[in-house]
Amino acid sequence: MATATVLVTGGGGLLGAHVVAALAPDHAVEVLDLRRPAADVLFRPADMRDLDAVRSAVRGHDRVVHLAGIDDGTPVPDRRYMEVNVQGTWNLLRACEEAGVAKVVIASSSAAYGFGPDNPPAYLPIDEAHPLRPTRTYDLTKALIEQTAESFARRGGIGSIVCLRPTLIVRPEKAPEILAELATLTAAEGHPGFAVDAPRYGALPAHRCYVTSRDAAAAFRAALLADTPAFGRYVIAARDTLGGVAALPWFERVYGERPDVRAPDWFADTATASPLDSRAAERDLGWIARDDWPAVVRSVADARRAGA
Template sequence: MRIALTGSSGKLGTVVARELRAAGHDVIGLDIVGQRGPGFVQVDLSDYGQVIDALAGVNDQHDGVDALVHLGAIPAPGLRSDVATFHNNMLSTFNVFWAAVRLGIHKIVYASSETVLGLPFDVPPPYIPVDEEYAARPESVYSLVKHLEEQLAIELVRWHPEISITALRFSNVMAPEDYAEFPFDEDATTRKWNLWGYIDARDGAQAVQRALENARAGFDRFIIAAADTVMTRSNDELVAEVFPGVPTTGDLGTNDTLLSIDKARRLLGYDPQHSWRDHR
């Protein structure tokens, strides 16, 4: 496929671009910053005119795309003011989705976030492991936008049932060079904010590819995390210390992820291959 990739210069986007190209796809990167050259177009996603024009075709770069991967955003709460985060991320996602609809691009995969699950879990989750089955619990403006983006996608596919929009609720994205800081065993509360989860950027790219290949028409959401936690301490010990009284569903495993990836495994064929433990 020829795939437009917003946020192609970001931490996850650079890996997604590399892995999709290695799989044989033609990737057109769209970002406000990046290296000039084939396969990259500088675009301000908050400007609808630039977005639809870049997706429709750019001189000798391309004459239209088959699919869209949308990763472009202010990537976390607290990096900019709440108002700037809301305005940039909400407007950018609307522009990207709306341009795709208008251009007849029927396959969309985009970055939602683990934050919609209730991070930083100052209010404990309803149960552990968490999954996609309970209602969103945004606790920041950044997370609120991610929730609203999912609601936007739901309505767009209701209007256009032929479109597939997949929300990937990525955990905290890590690269191999980040693993020198692992594990975080000294204080269980240091990483309790996302149930001690993470995602290797290479497995994040795999999830994108599986969604492009396997997602059906309509909207769906998937938690995307590594298969393990950032701890060597056992899950039973961590949950008892930090979230006493929260119901658990089934065997938590010793260090298995507490951000359930069962749905992504089952419906997308997602199968994480990378762990910080491989770099110790």
């Protein structure tokens, strides 16, 4: 039996489908999106840029998960990213503030850090306190979304606002493509590459961090249910690296030098430990990544055998 109602914006999207599935067993889920979700849930078609439509959708809900936005690499003008991702988030938070919503969980991204060829991490492992230095428009929208959320939290009209920073999300249907790309890079002596050079989904981030869609969805569920402060932001990543690379030698190769390591035991215990530090989410949200890279590889192999 459903015990709570929750509005999921962007619930018809790629991540949204997994989040809706994670919430559906014990929530009455309503989806706000431009596309109808595959799941059998209440659906309200609306554009995040339409404040009145967003107000109408929020009314009657005390919890909201905000996933709606334009994904990285979508071929639209930069201003569209700003209108949908930033203005859309402002509209949602304004509507939630007016309605006195108790909890809002927002999809930010590790893209907010702005890592790229000329912007290496200041230190490892990368946590919530690491500076955000975005230059690309998509990355900038994620940083601005967090600033907007924190501003609304200071105003006090919403019980709690949580921003999650998932890294590259590995969905089951995309895992074979990612494995193939890894194999291609290995055959070419593993040129590091940067996501900014290849915006197509599956382009491997140079920091080699990832999280499975199942674990990412579980993080949104955990954030929704946890007792959280007025505002919080959390890194969401698997505990190991994409492809199982040793993180420190990899960073030295990509950037030409090794970043400052502030927690040497992080990599001393496990060479393939993720450069992204999710311990705050583990501590405050009770969330932990269940999947590791060997599990991703096994799942692809199992799917191939099943389809053979």
